[in-house]
Amino acid sequence: MKILVPVKRVVDYQLRVRIREDGRGVDADGLKMSMNPFDEIALEEAIRLREAGIARELVAVSCGLGACQETLRTALAMGADRAVLIETDVQLQPLGVAKLLKWLALREAPQLVLMGKQAIDDDACQTAQMLAAMLGWPQATFASKLLMGAETATVTREIDGGLETLELSLPAVISTDLRLNEPRYASLPNVMKARRAVIEVLPAEELGVDLTSRLSILQVAAPAPRAAGQRVSSVEALAQCVRTKLAEAPGGAT
Ligand code: AMP
Numbered sequence: 001m002k003i004l005v006p007v008k009r010v011v012d013y014q015l016r017v018r019i020r021e022d023g024r025g026v027d028a029d030g031l032k033m034s035m036n037p038f039d040e041i042a043l044e045e046a047i048r049l050r051e052a053g054i055a056r057e058l059v060a061v062s063c064g065l066g067a068c069q070e071t072l073r074t075a076l077a078m079g080a081d082r083a084v085l086i087e088t089d090v091q092l093q094p095l096g097v098a099k100l101l102k103w104l105a106l107r108e109a110p111q112l113v114l115m116g117k118q119a120i121d122d123d124a125c126q127t128a129q130m131l132a133a134m135l136g137w138p139q140a141t142f143a144s145k146l147l148m149g150a151e152t153a154t155v156t157r158e159i160d161g162g163l164e165t166l167e168l169s170l171p172a173v174i175s176t177d178l179r180l181n182e183p184r185y186a187s188l189p190n191v192m193k194a195r196r197a198v199i200e201v202l203p204a205e206e207l208g209v210d211l212t213s214r215l216s217i218l219q220v221a222a223p224a225p226r227a228a229g230q231r232v233s234s235v236e237a238l239a240q241c242v243r244t245k246l247a248e249a250p251g252g253a254t
Helices: 037-051 068-078 094-108 127-135 188-196 235-248
Strands: 002-006 009-011 033-035 057-064 082-087 112-116 139-148 152-159 162-169 172-176 200-203
Touching (some): 009 068, 037 057, 037 112, 068 188, 112 127, 139 162, 152 172, 162 172
Parallel strands (some): 082 200
């Protein structure tokens, strides 16, 4: 079985981002970039399937600037067999990414596309769903457990009311949630090996895919700063404090 794993380059999740001066996005200049954490989980799951003898080949793909090669080298160091960069300097949106991934899925014919449920920069949570719809393949989003059969995948997914289990025929698109696994760190020898690996680079404009943006960002704003907390000495003082705050609130209770 071949598995395609899309990996996005995002600002590292441990960093705090600043709003750009023009208010149209965040300023990522000079910030550490990493693989989107949900994509690390997807890749880890794919590696485990290969280690279990279920998957044969893992292909990592990233869409975007040439710098995404760095993310692909991380994917190779973790355990991907091949890496493909679909290169463009167009500011990609989920629909554009889904179209590019569709193009590659048709070329590679994987039995499974295993990807993150959402990218932590835009938090769109749309690409997997769009890709499955455009390919006409079954989809299961937010997977917290995955069991692969010869022609089916059984996916436990997290929903508001608890857990839901779906059985999908292959090929399918599955997106991963946090609890699926804990990704491994790449070993130093594998990091060194990945530095020398060849990455296939496909210029997006040669693929005949329309990447025209459908969304315009009008304004990006930072959340309002949180007010400082207050220490109280006892439960009674806490209750009194809550009563006072409620009474002070607009239309406050008494
Ligand atoms: P989103 O719909 O943007 O929240 O992203 C969901 C998932 O789509 C991510 O976790 C990635 O697996 C994949 N994805 C999104 N953008 C890209 C990209 N530029 N390159 C590769 N994969 C991507």
